[in-house]
Amino acid sequence: MDALFIFWNLIQAWIGIYLLLPLILYIFIIIRGKGRKVVTDVSSELDYAIIVTAYEQTSLLPSVVDSILRLKYDRYLVYIVADKCDISALKFPSERIILLRPEETLASNTKSHFYAIRNFQRAHTHLTIIDSDNLVESDYLNELNYFFKQGYTAVQGLRVAKNLNTNYACLDEAGDMYYRFIDRKLLFEVGSSASLAGSGMAFLTDFYRECLELLNIEGAGFDKVLQMEILNRGERIAFAENAIVYDEKTSKPTQLVNQRARWINTWFKYAGKGIKLAVVGLLKLNWNQFLCGLVFSRPPLFIVFGLAGCAILINLFVAPQWLYFWLFALLSFFFIFFIALRYFKAPISVYKALGSVPMFVFLQVLSLFKARKANKISTATVHYHEHKIDEV
Numbered sequence: 001m002d003a004l005f006i007f008w009n010l011i012q013a014w015i016g017i018y019l020l021l022p023l024i025l026y027i028f029i030i031i032r033g034k035g036r037k038v039v040t041d042v043s044s045e046l047d048y049a050i051i052v053t054a055y056e057q058t059s060l061l062p063s064v065v066d067s068i069l070r071l072k073y074d075r076y077l078v079y080i081v082a083d084k085c086d087i088s089a090l091k092f093p094s095e096r097i098i099l100l101r102p103e104e105t106l107a108s109n110t111k112s113h114f115y116a117i118r119n120f121q122r123a124h125t126h127l128t129i130i131d132s133d134n135l136v137e138s139d140y141l142n143e144l145n146y147f148f149k150q151g152y153t154a155v156q157g158l159r160v161a162k163n164l165n166t167n168y169a170c171l172d173e174a175g176d177m178y179y180r181f182i183d184r185k186l187l188f189e190v191g192s193s194a195s196l197a198g199s200g201m202a203f204l205t206d207f208y209r210e211c212l213e214l215l216n217i218e219g220a221g222f223d224k225v226l227q228m229e230i231l232n233r234g235e236r237i238a239f240a241e242n243a244i245v246y247d248e249k250t251s252k253p254t255q256l257v258n259q260r261a262r263w264i265n266t267w268f269k270y271a272g273k274g275i276k277l278a279v280v281g282l283l284k285l286n287w288n289q290f291l292c293g294l295v296f297s298r299p300p301l302f303i304v305f306g307l308a309g310c311a312i313l314i315n316l317f318v319a320p321q322w323l324y325f326w327l328f329a330l331l332s333f334f335f336i337f338f339i340a341l342r343y344f345k346a347p348i349s350v351y352k353a354l355g356s357v358p359m360f361v362f363l364q365v366l367s368l369f370k371a372r373k374a375n376k377i378s379t380a381t382v383h384y385h386e387h388k389i390d391e392v
Contacts, residue, residue, distance in 0.1 A: 050128055051129050158240065
């Protein structure tokens with residue numbers, strides 16, 4: 001009986017740490033403080049390949065190209081990989097734009113990236129990855145330079161919603177604000193690595209090739225594999241908070257369910273590797289690997305809350321003293337959640353949308369039941385929203 005009780009306590013501690021860790025990191029930063037490293041060499045420009053990936057759809061490519069051509073930067077070329085796309089009507093007004101159409105369907109982010117790399121017009125020192133539904137701010141590459149000139153080999157920019165046209169989009173952005181505050185800003189500021197986000201990220205070209213060129217990655221989650229490869233090499237991923245990329249948020253229920261099904265499938269696929277990384281980091285006293293391993297293994301929030309709810313119900317009859325722990329854990333989550341919304345200046349529409357959280361959670365539960373077959377769902381997200389950069 002004692003062994004069972006100890007096991008139950010360990011399970012609760014494991015679930016609760018995912019709610020408490022953000023508060024611990026936040027307090028650590030407040031106590032320690034932070035400083036922005038001064039970089040004196042800001043004049044020279046690095047040579048970037050901007051890789052834009054499109055799958056099946058090309059309707060948003062003119063918008064993303066228009067935003068890229070407004071960059072306050074000279075040394076870059078844009079490689080558009082239009083996988084399984086009709087490009088007959090695509091015309092771009094600049095010689096910087098290289099339009100590539102693979103003869104065979106790739107249906108893979110990394111295959112598209114390396115198709116672009118094999119077709120580079122020159123030996124770019126750095127590359128950055130942008131999705132076809134993204135837009136970029138004019139200082140995007142300059143902000144990435146700041147961190148590369150500090151010696152980082154990988155940098156994640158800040159992805160911000162370009163559409164808040166429905167409650168689903170607003171709630172998607174609210175969740176993203178929480179994750180970007182914890183997984184990128186706080187993790188990086190305590191000396192660990194920012195999590196990669198799939199786009200708006202940049203690397204030394206040779207380092208990116210070293211990490212992924214020999215791997216065959218199927219389905220969603222290439223950013224998870226890449227992050228693991230970077231951490232296993234002992235490198236840190238910087239968070240460039242002012243390198244802004246505008247990202248399209250899910251605005252329809254079907255879109256949300258399919259997207260989350262792929263994400264949940266990815267979590268089940270890689271959570272074990274996160275636990276292993278955390279253990280390795282603990283044994284090696286590697287702060288970066290330990291913290292990133294914890295975040296890597298964290299279940300989606302609705303699963304964490306579901307497990308927490310079950311624990312609270314069980315403790316009403318088994319261990320009432322644990323109810324104080326769960327009260328504090330839940331309060332700490334909501335405290336950090338609203339700190340994140342405030343920090344990233346969430347508009348009033350995001351706060352108003354919080355009343356629709358129950359339906360949002362219900363749709364994610366539906367996603368859970370589709371997760372096993374998620375890799376059979378098209379990896380292309382259907383886009384319903386168009387946005388020009390000058391409207392942002």
